[in-house]
Amino acid sequence: MKKVHTVRTGKVFKSNVQLQGDPLFYAFPNTFVLKNACKADISVYLGQKVFLTINNFESSLLPLTVPKSLAVGVPSITSAHFVSGSLVLFVISGKGYSYDYHENTWRKLEGISEPVSHISGDVCCFKGSFCLELSNNLFAYLRGGQIPGTNIYFSDNGGFSFQLMNTDKLSHLRGTLGGIFHLHSMSQVGVLMVENNLGTFHYMEYPLNHSMGISFSYKNLLEVIMKPYQRGFMVLWNQKSILVSSNSGQIVEHVRLIDQKIFTDLDVELANISIYSVASNAYELAFLVAEDHLYYGSQSYMGTYVIKLPHQPLWSKHTSIHFEDIGILQVLTPVADPHFAAYDFDKCTVNVQSSLMDEKLALQPCNVELLESTMINTMFTIDMNSKLKLSALMIPRKGENPTPVVMVSNPHALGFKASLNEFGNTFDGNSKYKLDIELKQQHHWGNSDFNFTASIKRHAISSVTVDIADKTLSCVDLKPLSTLISVGCDMTKKIVVQNKISACTMGILNPVQLQKNYTYTIEKEAYDPINHNGEAQDDLIVFYEYKDLGCPRLVYYDKPWKPVVELWKNGIVEEIMNAEYVISEINGLATYSYSLTAATANCRSQPQNWSTFESDIEKEEPFLWNRENYVSCHEDNKDNPLLWPNVEYQVLGGRTNNRVIFGQRNGIYTFHLSVVDPYYSYCNLNTIFSVYVHGALPVTKFQPSLTILLMVTTTLLTAWLAYAIPKQLRSEKGQRLLGFCYQILQFCLGVCFCTWLRGKLRQWLRPRRVKDRNRGKMRVAQKHPET
Secondary structure, X not given: OEEEEEEOOOOOOOOOOOOOOEEOEEOOOOOEEEEOOOOOOOEEEEOOOEEEEOOOOOOOEOOOEEOHHHOOOOOXXXXXXXXXXXXXXXXXXXXXXXXXXXXXXEEEOEOOOOOOOEEEEOOOOOOOHHHHHHHOOEEEEOOOOEEOOOOOEEEOOOOOEOEEOOOHHHOOOOEEEEEEEEEHHHOEEEEEEEEOOEEEEEEXXXXXXXXXXXXXXXXXXXXXXXXXXXXXOEEEEEOOEEEEEOOOOOOOEXXXXXXXOEEEEOOOOOOOOOEEEEEEOOOEEEEEEOOOEEEEEEEEOOEEEEEEOOOOOOOOOOOEEEEEEOOEEEEEEEEEEOOEEEEEEEEEEEEHHHHHOOHHHOOOOOOEEEEEOOOOOOEEEEOOXXXXXXXXXXXXXXXXXXXXXXXXXXXXXXXXXXXXXXXXEOOOOOEEEEEEEEEEEHHHHOOOOOOOOOOOOOOEEEEEEEEEOOOOOOXXXXXXXXXXXXXXXXXXXXXXXXXXXXXXXXXXXOHHHHOOOOEEEEOOOOEOOOOOOOOOOOOEEEEOOHHHHOOOEEEEOOOOEOOOEEEEEOOEEEEEOOOOEEEEEOOOEOOEEEOOEOOOOOOOOOOOXXXXXXXXXXXXXXXXXXXXXXXXXOXXXXXXXXXXXXXXXXXXXXXXXXXXXXXXXXXXXXXXXXXXXXOOOOOOOEEEEEEEEEOOOOOOOOOHHHHHHHHHHHHHHHHHHHHHHHHHHOOHHHHHHHHHHHHHHHHHHHHHHHHHHHHHHHHHHHHHHHHHHHHHHHHHHHHOOOO
């Protein structure tokens, strides 16, 4: 069943609009409609003319042109790719360009210095920065270039600029390049190599970097379509071949043709047909052949099956096809207007479900009435040591017993367990089934070979799809249930240092004062400058950030201590963290140490410490001791043996009971805490907190050993004098010395006594003179009163 109409808009009055620039055209003899996977109404038609629409071709359009100022040469397009925002990237005559269809502006891509033919990427349509990061990863390459030798460019900013890729990992490959792709469904980079008319996918990341896909026939250049939603589906095609893969190129196989209930591999060349236009979405595939036949099929993990729809006259050399929606195929033909520069469009809408009901096709009716779940259109995250539970509802057709299947696109990173349970009936008497799925990292299931499992330290991505294994082709509207799982950092997690006893609750500090631009002083003897350039020259005045730190935790100076760290998720405390972490005083205070050494911590190799990262600290870079560069000393390391067992062990938590010991100094310490345990979470968990150390007595100005020596010496000298002086005084020499001392004493007392008497006399005479003088003045005043 089809519906035909012509789109013609904006042509009531005569227009003199002329094309500006060089009209673009597709470099290949067929046509293709490139859909924006995240914005269904935005598409690019590629043919003898190129059109870009933002309303699904529901208006007449001018052909797309490139400004003459860019001097592109022959304006032929070999590749196009939508990126985030309003940008579409084109490869025109071997050079890369970006076009902003909202601003109608062109820009040459930076960093590409050698000719390229294609730009590849895997667009992610879920919301969030993680998905945007996936979409921003692109490659630009020359298809057919010799490997090694061909330059490959990559971009991690959505095509704003490109850089030359280091191809050392490809040095072992020989042949020509068929393409290079970000295969996010398996957390891989895939390289299609061609040699001796055989194509093979090679992979760059562990554990597939030592293996390759199964070889397949590759006689002529193939266009590669990356199907949306990161499920691992690909379509490889040219005019004489169409191949598909459901596992990111590990197995590339023929499309299966259904003809009167007979299933055969479709050999396009043997069938004597020529593919002219291909359309696909996440679950469907269709292609129009030059012999004026339309083929439709579904693509699933069980295989890709197509059927030739009843004959309908559709083909012309300008015709192309694309999916408007699930089961709705649109046949599009641009129509030139002799009086206007803008083209009209003939649109023929094919309802696939209605077409498949033709009795000549002899298809079985769909064996499932309902398959639904809340997991679709939602992206989930599984952090390390976490799990996720999903479910789906299935209602089979009465009398049928379909088999549901659960598939993950990246079994190296993600494993699952599923169970199907009947839990009631519908009003029509059909049974209802609930499919329960539990997912967690493949590493934690413990039933996979070590060489099969991806590295647990590396975050990964996988899609999860629920489908019906024996679903018939007529189940057009029953699309599979699919979602994307990030095996990585759960952004809702954070760590908080427990604060049950603070300096404020104990009355040592006043929270009101702390909020009023409170400052405190760190003595120059107590801290090291952050840049480690010599000793501190002056005391350091620090502003206390109460908003971020709150009241400091209270710690006694001479009691070994370590912070109690809580893990929070979605605003709820999940557990007390027992992972390995490190702390650093952000102002450079160095008056604390650790209770364990490398030996007492049972290290088997030399432990890391802050001196390991001293060169990075001098560069004033961020907190650099983290889970990505942490190396545990509890594992043997031939490159770093244990040579200095008495050095401080500066890692807290984990398997040791290491603690912090504060020196004899009262005051505030502000710490940065970072979790370095690579097996606790994919997140770089860190926080800042403060403590107030109290109970330390003032530091003595003299060394205790010197003070004790002086006291002992004084005591011994006093005891000796108490014994020696009386003994000497009883001798004749002693008597003469005593008499001499007595005479000196008498003389001194006499002098002192006379001096004391003269002082007293002067003090007594002075007040009397003052009184007599005052009396004389009074008498003179009485004799001469004022008149």
